């Protein structure tokens with residue numbers, strides 16, 4: 001199964017998307033992107049909830 005995430009799915013005007021084989025591989029990539037591109041140093045439980053809900057399984 002593949003997991004994908006698109007930044008715009010959580011309301012960001014951003015073209016970033018990522019796809020991995022495992023869900024746990026996705027979060028570090030999203031975290032790094034949030035930090036470098038959006039200045040989000042800490043993923044809050046609220047944001048994590050949003051992100052998790054936006055993850056698509058295919």
Ligand SMILES: [Zn+2]
Nearest residue numbers: 007012014016
């Ligand atoms: Zn983004």
